[in-house]
Structures are given as C-alpha cells and as structure tokens.
Amino acid sequence: MTARTAGWTLRRRVVALLAVVGVLLGASVAVEIAVAAKNRDYTHSVLDRTGPLRAQSQELLSVLVDQETAIRGYALTGDRRDLEPYVQGGEREQQLYRSMRGLIGVYPALARQLDTVEAEAGRWRSTVAEPVIRTTEEQGTTAGRALITEESRQRFDVIRNSVSQLQEGILVEREKGADNIYRTSSMLVLLLVGAALVVAVAGAVLLISLERMVVRPLTGLAEQVREVAKGDFQHRIAGSGPPEFLRLADDVDAMRQKIAKDLAEVREARERIEWVNSQLQKQAEELVRSNRDLEQFAYVASHDLQEPLRKVASFCQLLQRRYAGQLDERADQYIAFAVDGAQRMQRLINDLLAFSRIGRLTTGFTEVDLNEVMGDVAGQTEAARQYADGELTWDALPTIRGEEPLLTNLLANLVSNSIKFRRPDVPPRVHVSARLVGDEWEISCQDNGIGIEPEFADKIFVIFQRLHSKDAYPGTGIGLAIVKKIVEYHGGRVWVDTDTAEGTAIRFTLPALPEDVEAAARAAEQPPAGEATGDEATAGDEPATGEAAGADPVEGGAPVEPADDGGARVEVPRPRGARAEGTDGTQDSDGTKEAVG
Known part of the structure; x- marks a missing residue:
C-alpha cells in the first residue's frame, strides 16, 4: 500500500463511527429495557397489590367493628337477629384474610402483621364474643352485659391497633413503590436523554468528519478541476483527505494529462490542417488563375489562332488547285501535306474547344x-x-x-x-x-x-x-x-x-x-x-x-x-x-x- 492510499479509508471511518454509536445505543436500549421492566413491576405492585391491600385492610377493620357492635347489640337485646352481622362478618373476615394473603406474600413484614391481626381477632372472639353469646343465651341480657367490660373493650382496641399498624405498613410499602416508580421513570428519561445525546454527538461528529474528509477535499478538487477547465491544462491536480479521494485526484490528474496530450496532438493537427488549407488555398488560387488562362487560351484559340490557320489553309488549298501538276511531284506532295496539316489542326482546335466548353457554357x-x-x-x-x-x-x-x-x-x-x-x-x-x-x-x-x-x-x-x-x-x-x-x-x-x-x-x-x-x-x-x-x-x-x-x-x-x-x-x-x-x-x-x- 502506497503512502497516498495508506491509513483509514472514508468507509472504514464511517463504519467505525457507526459501530461505536451502535454499541452505545444498544447498551442504552438494554438498560432502558431493564429499567422499564422494573418500573412495570413497581407499577404492578402499587396498582395491583398495595392498592387492593389498603382497601381490603380498611374493609377488614370495618368488618371487625361490625362484629364487635353486633355482640354489644345482642347483649342488650338478646335478639338473635342482632348476631347476623357477627356471623356474616366472620365469614367476610375469613375471605379477606385469604385474599390479602394472596397479595401480601411479597411483603413478609405485612404478612406477619396480618397474622397478628388474625390472632388478636381470634383471641377476642374466644375470650369476649363467644362467652357473651353463651351467657346471654343461658342467663339473659343482664349477665351478658356484665361481661362487656372495660377489659373487653381494650382487647378490641388491640385488634383495632393491629389493623391500623397493618394499614400503616401497607401505606409505607405503597409509598416505597411510588418512589421506585418515580426513580425508574426518571432513570428512563435520563437514559432517553443519554441516547439522544449519543445520537446528537454522533451526528455532530459525522457532520464534522464529512466536512473535513469529504466536503473540503471535494471542494478543493472541484476548484482545481475548474482551473483546468478554464484552459490551464498544465495545472497539476493534487488531492487531500481519505485514500479514496487521493486516488480520485490521481485519476482526474491522469485524465487531465491525457486531455492535455490529446489537445496538443489536436493543436498540432490543426496547425498541419491550417498549413494544408493554406496550400490548398494557394492551389485553388492557382487553379483559378489557370482556369482564367485556359479561358483566355480558348478565346485565343477560337479567334486569334483560327484566323491565321484559316488563312494558311485557304492559301494552301489555292496553291494546290492552281499549281497542281505545274510543279514537280515533290512540290505537289508538300502542298498536300500542308493542306492536310492545316485541316487537322482546325479539327483539333475545334474538338479541344468543344471539350473545354462542357460544363462551362450551360x-x-x-x-x-x-x-x-x-x-x-x-x-x-x-x-x-x-x-x-x-x-x-x-x-x-x-x-x-x-x-x-x-x-x-x-x-x-x-x-x-x-x-x-x-x-x-x-x-x-x-x-x-x-x-x-x-x-x-x-x-x-x-x-x-x-x-x-x-x-x-x-x-x-x-x-x-x-x-x-x-x-x-x-x-x-x-x-x-x-x-x-x-x-x-x-x-x-x-x-x-x-x-x-x-x-x-x-x-x-x-x-x-x-x-x-x-x-x-x-x-x-x-x-x-x-x-x-x-x-x-x-x-x-x-x-x-x-x-x-x-x-x-x-x-x-x-x-x-x-x-x-x-x-x-x-x-x-x-x-x-x-x-x-x-x-x-x-x-x-x-x-x-x-x-x-
């Protein structure tokens, strides 16, 4: 590899930049997926666990209060119909326990607190509610009211306090879930901002790289090409930038050299053609002059030469007619030669004139x-x-x-x-x-x-x-x-x-x-x-x-x-x-x- 083609090519640099950007964006996407999953879990806990638990704990407290109220009413009236909220509340209480345990399993502290509430409710039922019901049924309302004392009220307050602690624990877990949602949401936003920054920085780097490695070298090459196009065919084209542009500049310069060589040959050929044209012009002028001379010759031949030739022929014929047989045989032969020559000369001149007039006199x-x-x-x-x-x-x-x-x-x-x-x-x-x-x-x-x-x-x-x-x-x-x-x-x-x-x-x-x-x-x-x-x-x-x-x-x-x-x-x-x-x-x-x- 020569010095002009060594180094990273433009394609290699662009691929490297895109690879780095791809790795950064891929890592950002992976982290965002993980954070989004966490955010989804936290949201699920808040919406599908702590929210229902809080509502059910409130309902549980209401059910227990209804049961305590039903026991007090039954002790006062002795009417079995007053015990219906107690019986129904107990069934509803067990349903709530089962439902809350299905939701509270991921919160061990809340599960223990729920167990405490259930245990306290069971002791209240065995030590207060059931004895009041038996005593009222057996001994009457007075005996039943006698069992409802300050101590029994304090026992129920213990249940109320346990439920309140359970609700506070649920509220704490809910707040933790909300904090986690806010934290993961903020992290997602930061990751998106980071990805945007990566894209922006990559774009800026790409633009700067294109400006330095593509636009400037191409602009410089175009300016040199324009110089050559203006007629400076001896201007050497030098390239800059990545190896591709250096090779392009070499190819363009090779084309310039070939064009310059061809133009030199064309210039030489044109000079030769101009010289040939000048010679042809001279020959054309000479031909025009020769044609004028030929026309002048034709005029002379048809007028100036014909007249003396006719005179020679006429007098030769007169000599032949007048002195034929009077001179010796050789003289008659000479006169015949002269007459024949004059006549043949006249035919030659006439034929030559006819030949020269074809195409001229039209x-x-x-x-x-x-x-x-x-x-x-x-x-x-x-x-x-x-x-x-x-x-x-x-x-x-x-x-x-x-x-x-x-x-x-x-x-x-x-x-x-x-x-x-x-x-x-x-x-x-x-x-x-x-x-x-x-x-x-x-x-x-x-x-x-x-x-x-x-x-x-x-x-x-x-x-x-x-x-x-x-x-x-x-x-x-x-x-x-x-x-x-x-x-x-x-x-x-x-x-x-x-x-x-x-x-x-x-x-x-x-x-x-x-x-x-x-x-x-x-x-x-x-x-x-x-x-x-x-x-x-x-x-x-x-x-x-x-x-x-x-x-x-x-x-x-x-x-x-x-x-x-x-x-x-x-x-x-x-x-x-x-x-x-x-x-x-x-x-x-x-x-x-x-x-x-």
Whole structure:
C-alpha cells in the first residue's frame, strides 16, 4: 500500500463511527429495557397489590367493628337477629384474610402483621364474643352485659391497633413503590436523554468528519478541476483527505494529462490542417488563375489562332488547285501535306474547344426526351450511314433531366464511332436501348464492329488517346473523352462492356426521374397478371434486334476505338413498357425505332 492510499479509508471511518454509536445505543436500549421492566413491576405492585391491600385492610377493620357492635347489640337485646352481622362478618373476615394473603406474600413484614391481626381477632372472639353469646343465651341480657367490660373493650382496641399498624405498613410499602416508580421513570428519561445525546454527538461528529474528509477535499478538487477547465491544462491536480479521494485526484490528474496530450496532438493537427488549407488555398488560387488562362487560351484559340490557320489553309488549298501538276511531284506532295496539316489542326482546335466548353457554357437542366434526341442523332449521322450502308435502331428511351445539346452530342459521338469502327465488308448495325437499374437509367449503344480488347477498355476515354493510326481510322481521338465528360457532368458514369461476344457495347448511366423510380417500384410490387413466365418477364429487357427493318441481330458488344470526330456509341436494355419515339426512321411492331441509311 502506497503512502497516498495508506491509513483509514472514508468507509472504514464511517463504519467505525457507526459501530461505536451502535454499541452505545444498544447498551442504552438494554438498560432502558431493564429499567422499564422494573418500573412495570413497581407499577404492578402499587396498582395491583398495595392498592387492593389498603382497601381490603380498611374493609377488614370495618368488618371487625361490625362484629364487635353486633355482640354489644345482642347483649342488650338478646335478639338473635342482632348476631347476623357477627356471623356474616366472620365469614367476610375469613375471605379477606385469604385474599390479602394472596397479595401480601411479597411483603413478609405485612404478612406477619396480618397474622397478628388474625390472632388478636381470634383471641377476642374466644375470650369476649363467644362467652357473651353463651351467657346471654343461658342467663339473659343482664349477665351478658356484665361481661362487656372495660377489659373487653381494650382487647378490641388491640385488634383495632393491629389493623391500623397493618394499614400503616401497607401505606409505607405503597409509598416505597411510588418512589421506585418515580426513580425508574426518571432513570428512563435520563437514559432517553443519554441516547439522544449519543445520537446528537454522533451526528455532530459525522457532520464534522464529512466536512473535513469529504466536503473540503471535494471542494478543493472541484476548484482545481475548474482551473483546468478554464484552459490551464498544465495545472497539476493534487488531492487531500481519505485514500479514496487521493486516488480520485490521481485519476482526474491522469485524465487531465491525457486531455492535455490529446489537445496538443489536436493543436498540432490543426496547425498541419491550417498549413494544408493554406496550400490548398494557394492551389485553388492557382487553379483559378489557370482556369482564367485556359479561358483566355480558348478565346485565343477560337479567334486569334483560327484566323491565321484559316488563312494558311485557304492559301494552301489555292496553291494546290492552281499549281497542281505545274510543279514537280515533290512540290505537289508538300502542298498536300500542308493542306492536310492545316485541316487537322482546325479539327483539333475545334474538338479541344468543344471539350473545354462542357460544363462551362450551360443552358441549364431540363427534361429531355431521349427519343427525340435519337431522332436528331439519326439525322446527323444519316450521310455516314448511307455511305456505309449502315442501320441505326433504338428502343423506347426514357425522359431524363439534362442539357439537350450535350446529350445529343453524347449519343451522336457514340453512334458515329460505331459506324466508323466497322468491320470490312460488313454493314454496320447500331442499336441503342435503356433499362432502369435502381434509381438510374443504364443506356447502351451496341454495334457489330471491330470491337476492342479488354486491356484497352479504360484507355479509349483518355483525351487524344488513339488505338489505331490516323490513316486506318481518321479522327482526333477526343470523341469518347467528350462522351465521358458529358456523362460525368450529368452525374453518371460510362464504361465498356467487355463481356459482349461481338462488336462493342458502351454503357453509361444517367439519374432517373423520381416518378420513373416510383412507377418501377409499384410495378415490382404488383406484377402484371399476364406475366406468366420468367421468359416473358425479361423479354422487354432484351435489346431490339432491328429485324423488322431487315437488320442483322446485334448481340453483345465489344470495345470501341476512339472516334476522330467525337463519335461513340452505347447500348442499354430497353425498360419494360417504354414507348418508342423518334423523328427519323420507322417504328417496328416490337417498339424498335429504326433509321436506315
């Protein structure tokens, strides 16, 4: 046990104090019980012994007096009726003797005095009363009166004196009992007062002990804690009082040290965060400056660079038309290189400007019907489809929130890519479909083209990334980068489905309208009555094949090469019960919209 925890604990001190108080109160209670028992005995003696004895002694004297009076009356009259009080008094006298002996047994002196009274009464009866009765009966009243002398009166006075002494003894015993009752009652009061004093002293000691051992140490500890709470985390908390409070102070101080350590770490982390924020602020300012420079570059590229580039291209074309065949073959080749380079530079600048404007020049989101968008796309790609003898079909597409020009550019790039990256001697077939997945529409553009290897699936969305030479497939390689940026601007994602068996399938997601999600949820909870089999239930999710228009089925999809003109294509399964709309082409009986080149 350490020095801080040695000594009596608060619990031990309180238990010791309560034990002492309990012993004192227990002893006081035991003495009070004994004194109360004595008091009860004394009260019983006064009420149930000396009181009745006093009354019965008085009655005994009255009975003896009645007997003496009856003897005198009988001696005067000789009438036997005058002896009735004597006879009845004698019987009553014996009853009183028996009753008094039952009560007087605890008083030996009074018992002897009662015996004296009985003996004196018996001698008076044998020497005075009985002779008077016989003489009166035998010789007459004169002879009977002659026996009643001064001596006989003195004998009865002896009885009277004995009864008086008996009464005095009873009175003395009664007074003794009353004194004992008063004494024991006083002792009970003193004991109660003593118990009250013990309780009061114990309470005072307990209060003083609590003040010294609990209140003061806790107050001191609370003041130190408040100092720490004010911010002085280096203030050491020292305890006082019993060992429990010393341990509590140590625990609180340990908590203070941990808080101080954590605060120091937080302070360091905050300083690091402030430094990082300052760096981020600098980077943000640099980014703002870079964006301004980029906007300035876009302005220059769209105006200042375009003008000399157009002039170079125009004069190169004039040279090509005017002097073609007049110079040597190498000069014609140089002029062709210059014209091609100027034209490719113009396409690069235009594509780069289109890529940089996505998300910056906005017209605001509105509800866009993708069926109408596909109609516009079909019109834009009609020439390319006619040239390649291609076919474009689409299922009924949803209405989503977005910017119609950007969505048109998105789908036009995908369709153009599918037409451009076709297989030799195989007419291109492009199909666009959609299906609801959770709270998003998954839209697919699938073709029967050359496809793309899985290891190149992520590279095709990188700006200016090309997988083929410009001689094999012309273009700037920015089309799918524009597609990715438009999809992400609308809150979706785009990827290449590498599991298609033929061609390429590019899929992207767009957030669905809440009413479409709710309608799909209700339809899932209550399937149509005519939906009998699983094949029928999934029929609407399969892409349309375009067979009504004479197109070959489009199965699966393969990776697509980046489009030089921004073209790309995506395929998504058509949602059940969707309506097919469009401005170009015809609508088949199965709901597939077709545009044939």
